[in-house]
Amino acid sequence: xxxxxxxxxxxxxxxxxxxxIGAGIMGGGIAYQSASKKVPVVMKDIADSxxxxxxxxxxxxxxxxxxxxxxxxxxxxxxxxxxxxxxxYQAIGNSDVVVEAVVENPKVKATxxxxxEQHVAETAVITSNTSTISINQLAQALQKPERFCGMHxxxxxxxxxxxxxxxxxxxxxxxxxxxxxxxxxxxxTAIVVNDCPGFFVNRVLFPYFAGFCQLLAxxxxxxxxxxxxxxxxxxxxxxxYLLDVVGIDTAHHAQQVMAEGFPERMxxxxxxxxxxxxxxxxxxxxxKQGFYQYSLDKRGKLA
Ligand code: NAI
Numbered sequence: 001x002x003x004x005x006x007x008x009x010x011x012x013x014x015x016x017x018x019x020x021i022g023a024g025i026m027g028g029g030i031a032y033q034s035a036s037k038k039v040p041v042v043m044k045d046i047a048d049s050x051x052x053x054x055x056x057x058x059x060x061x062x063x064x065x066x067x068x069x070x071x072x073x074x075x076x077x078x079x080x081x082x083x084x085x086x087x088x089y090q091a092i093g094n095s096d097v098v099v100e101a102v103v104e105n106p107k108v109k110a111t112x113x114x115x116x117e118q119h120v121a122e123t124a125v126i127t128s129n130t131s132t133i134s135i136n137q138l139a140q141a142l143q144k145p146e147r148f149c150g151m152h153x154x155x156x157x158x159x160x161x162x163x164x165x166x167x168x169x170x171x172x173x174x175x176x177x178x179x180x181x182x183x184x185x186x187x188x189t190a191i192v193v194n195d196c197p198g199f200f201v202n203r204v205l206f207p208y209f210a211g212f213c214q215l216l217a218x219x220x221x222x223x224x225x226x227x228x229x230x231x232x233x234x235x236x237x238x239x240x241y242l243l244d245v246v247g248i249d250t251a252h253h254a255q256q257v258m259a260e261g262f263p264e265r266m267x268x269x270x271x272x273x274x275x276x277x278x279x280x281x282x283x284x285x286x287x288k289q290g291f292y293q294y295s296l297d298k299r300g301k302l303a
Contacts, residue, residue, distance in 0.1 A: 012177025013123075015039055015185055019095040021112055023054030023085070026129055027101035029157030032058040035082035036158075037186045042084045042091045051085045058083060061158060089119040097182045099151055101129040104253070109133065110141035117142050125178045127151035131202070131250070132257040135168045135195040145170040151179050152199060153188075155246075163188045164199050197261025198254070206258045206266060209251065212239040213272040222273070222291050240291035243274065244284035252278040 018034050020027045023045040031054060034041040045051045062076045071079075084091060092098060098116050102108055109128060116126055126148045128138050139145040150166030163183040165176055176192055183190035193200045216222060226238025243251050252274055259268040268275070277283075277290055284290030 012174065012179070012181040013096065015096045015178065015182040017095050018042075018182065019044060019092040019098045021045075021092075021098065021100045021116060022102035023050045024101065024103075025057075025155060026153060026157065027099075028054030028057045029155065030099055030101060030129070030153055031083045032061055032079075033157050033186050033188075035079045036062075038082070039182070039185055040082040040084065042086055042095065044086045044089065044092060046087065048087070051087070055080075055083065055085060089115060092116065092119055093121070095120055095124055097125045097127065097178060099127050099129055104130060104132065106133050106137065109138055113138060113141040113148070117144070125149075125175050127179055129153055131199075132197070132254050134197075135166045135171075139168040139170055146172040147175050149175055149179055150195070150199065151183070152201075154201070161189050162201070163190045164201060165190050165192045166195050166199050167192065168195055198258050202254055202258060206255060209239055209243065209255070209274065210266065210272075213269065213274060216273045217269070217271070244290035244292055244294075247284050247286055248274060248277045248290050249283040249286075 016039070018039050019042040020030045020034070021044050023031070023043050027043060027045070031041045031043040035058070043051065043054055045054070058080060062071065062079055065071045066073060066076050086092075098120060100109060100112055100116065102112050109130065113126060113128065120126070122144075124147065126142065128135065128148075128150055129152055130138065130150060131152060135148075135150040139148050142148050145168060149168060149171040150164065152164040152166060154160035154162055163186075165179050165183065167176060180190040180192065191200060196203070198206060212222075212225060215225060222238075222240040226240050229235045229238035230241075237245065255266075255268055255274060258266045273291075281287065282289040285294050288294045
């Protein structure tokens with residue numbers, strides 16, 4: 001993977017200016033990461049309130065580092081000043097790379113990607129942070145699909161080292177090289193993968209979650225499974241806690257996509273634990289109830 005990244009970055013152009021469309025959990029995180037690695041970034045959204053949220057997340061992360069003495073007040077100001085909030089596409093005009101990170105809806109994404117293409121230079125590269133939509137499908141929204149690929153970050157962006165760079169059938173090598181290069185500038189490790197349901201990470205994760213749900217259906221206890229995976233197997237979090245962090249709604253959606261993409265291998269059991277929690281509206285940490293109950297951010301005890 002590293003040699004692949006090297007091969008591509010050798011041919012790519014360096015990113016001097018970036019833009020992210022959508023200032024939500026991911027867009028805000030991507031903007032923060034880019035700015036903190038000295039690549040100035042425009043953060044565009046459709047609502048002032050969303051932009052404020054994105055900026056306040058960046059401030060919070062920087063504030064924590066300031067408290068711990070890891071950065072100076074000057075550095076904090078420099079990073080914040082490198083995030084340029086905007087409600088207008090005019091601001092993205094000189095971007096070398098644009099990362100689309102709006103809601104996971106194919107129609108909205110297609111509209112946004114087409115709008116982006118109208119406002120950037122011929123040489124700009126356009127990417128999508130989609131976690132489940134086909135990159136080949138999204139590429140159809142663009143007049144120059146060779147300049148487009150997936151750039152899939154993980155949550156929380158500032159902590160997760162991996163970025164999946166997903167090629168469509170039309171993505172050019174130069175586009176991949178530029179995106180791998182930008183990920184590297186952001187301090188991330190890029191892997192380059194072909195377009196398929198689940199890309200790379202979810203193809204590994206979802207069969208694992210399916211195995212976990214089957215164990216539960218056979219009568220196993222989720223807390224015991226987490227304990228074994230964490231304390232004795234040595235993983236940072238077991239499957240139940242990981243699902244709560246990812247979000248049961250997000251996992252449920254990805255599970256459907258995997259089942260449609262690989263019907264023989266990934267048949268969804270509609271009775272499984274993910275489906276039951278989803279139907280009950282228990283989406284994990286974001287609703288303070290998933291496999292576990294949460295008070296604030298701490299793992300709680302089962303009621
Ligand atoms: P979010 O709901 O937190 O943020 C979406 C943002 O997009 C909102 O601020 C919304 O105002 C904005 N938006 C909607 N329509 C827009 C438009 N036309 N122009 C500009 N902004 C617009 O969503 P989140 O979680 O940040 O997800 C964004 C993307 O990242 C989705 O495609 C999701 O699948 C993907 N993703 C999410 C991960 C996660 O753990 N949340 C992990 C990896 C990828």
